[in-house]
Amino acid sequence: MNNKNGYVFNVEEQTDNCIKWIKHWFNNCSGNAKGVIIGISGGKDSTVAAKLLCEAIGSEKVLGVMMPNGQQKDIHDSKKVCEMLKIRYTTVNIQESYQAITNSIECSEFEYSNSKSINLSSHTLTNIAPRLRMTTVYTIGQELSYRIVGTGNLSESLVGYCTKYGDTACDFAILSTFTKREVVKIGEYLGLPRDLIQKEPSDGLSGVSDEENLGFSYEVLDKFIRVGVCEDKKIKEIIKNRWKINNHKRNIQVPHYNSEISICIN
Numbered sequence: 001m002n003n004k005n006g007y008v009f010n011v012e013e014q015t016d017n018c019i020k021w022i023k024h025w026f027n028n029c030s031g032n033a034k035g036v037i038i039g040i041s042g043g044k045d046s047t048v049a050a051k052l053l054c055e056a057i058g059s060e061k062v063l064g065v066m067m068p069n070g071q072q073k074d075i076h077d078s079k080k081v082c083e084m085l086k087i088r089y090t091t092v093n094i095q096e097s098y099q100a101i102t103n104s105i106e107c108s109e110f111e112y113s114n115s116k117s118i119n120l121s122s123h124t125l126t127n128i129a130p131r132l133r134m135t136t137v138y139t140i141g142q143e144l145s146y147r148i149v150g151t152g153n154l155s156e157s158l159v160g161y162c163t164k165y166g167d168t169a170c171d172f173a174i175l176s177t178f179t180k181r182e183v184v185k186i187g188e189y190l191g192l193p194r195d196l197i198q199k200e201p202s203d204g205l206s207g208v209s210d211e212e213n214l215g216f217s218y219e220v221l222d223k224f225i226r227v228g229v230c231e232d233k234k235i236k237e238i239i240k241n242r243w244k245i246n247n248h249k250r251n252i253q254v255p256h257y258n259s260e261i262s263i264c265i266n
């Protein structure tokens, strides 16, 4: 892809740089971690991320965690990824925790509400699973001295298609500078099976594809990101609006009224 500023995605160079950065981060910035943990969903992002990790630090240091919420219809893809990459893996089913937290909240009394209780909407429920997965991987990671890998990409991040403190929570985010289509190109370059990296992107939460949820395709979004062009004016506005209203996920607000905060540790 080439834009007015001369941006070209050189897959070979970008993959190489990413692998070098992972290696550097792990060896120098991870606080002597023993390994890394990645949630393996069977989708393209975690598949490509897992492969990059294996190339960078070796498959023996990568632990995959499969976290179905009850039955997951493509769990065979998750197993296939772990076996293909020869990484150790485990399965933690989050269904019981999901039901427990949902019931506990719905059974609690809220003094301000007329009915004294709340029924969680499907939208709110959607974000519970990613936050339980975050709790799961951080718990295992702390116990094993392993660090948590983020698999979020630039496209999802720019339009906020991710759960705050859910799948966005990580110790290092290895795909964060790549658009969705660039992630696929990296996967192809690394020789990953087409059925895994051409799979239709889905959050595995809402029951529909990302593109149905968002109302535009990643092809359109990624072109807008890299080339600055979006032919459909309505979609252009939707994307710009999503970018604006989700800014809070990329920049956490802190007080700015103390312009000079004094910290004396030296």
Ligand SMILES: Nc1ncnc2c1ncn2[C@@H]1O[C@H](COP(=O)(O)OP(=O)(O)OC[C@H]2O[C@@H]([n+]3cccc(C(=O)O)c3)[C@H](O)[C@@H]2O)[C@@H](O)[C@H]1O
Residues within 6 Å of the ligand: 126, 127, 130, 160, 161, 162, 163, 164, 166, 167, 202, 203, 204, 205, 206, 210, 213, 245, 248
């Ligand atoms: N202006 C503002 N300033 C500061 N904070 C603000 C805020 N507006 C909302 N917030 C906070 O953010 C919360 C809403 O954000 P959040 O909880 O993330 O929830 P939200 O953005 O409403 O939903 C997340 C979306 O991402 C999708 N998703 C999630 C996970 C994975 C994937 C995937 O494909 O991998 C997709 C999911 O299907 C859903 O459509 C609010 O409840 C509030 O606490």
Ligand SMILES: Nc1ncnc2c1ncn2[C@@H]1O[C@H](COP(=O)(O)OP(=O)(O)OP(=O)(O)O)[C@@H](O)[C@H]1O
Residues within 6 Å of the ligand: 038, 039, 040, 041, 042, 043, 044, 045, 046, 047, 065, 066, 067, 068, 069, 072, 133, 151, 167, 200, 201, 202, 203, 204
């Ligand atoms: N069922 C699951 N088991 C383990 N990890 C999961 C599961 N669902 C989501 N995750 C984690 O959350 C991340 C975000 O989910 P998301 O659906 O965006 O990614 P993906 O499935 O890898 O790729 P795609 O967006 O192409 O479907 C995943 O990459 C994975 O690390």
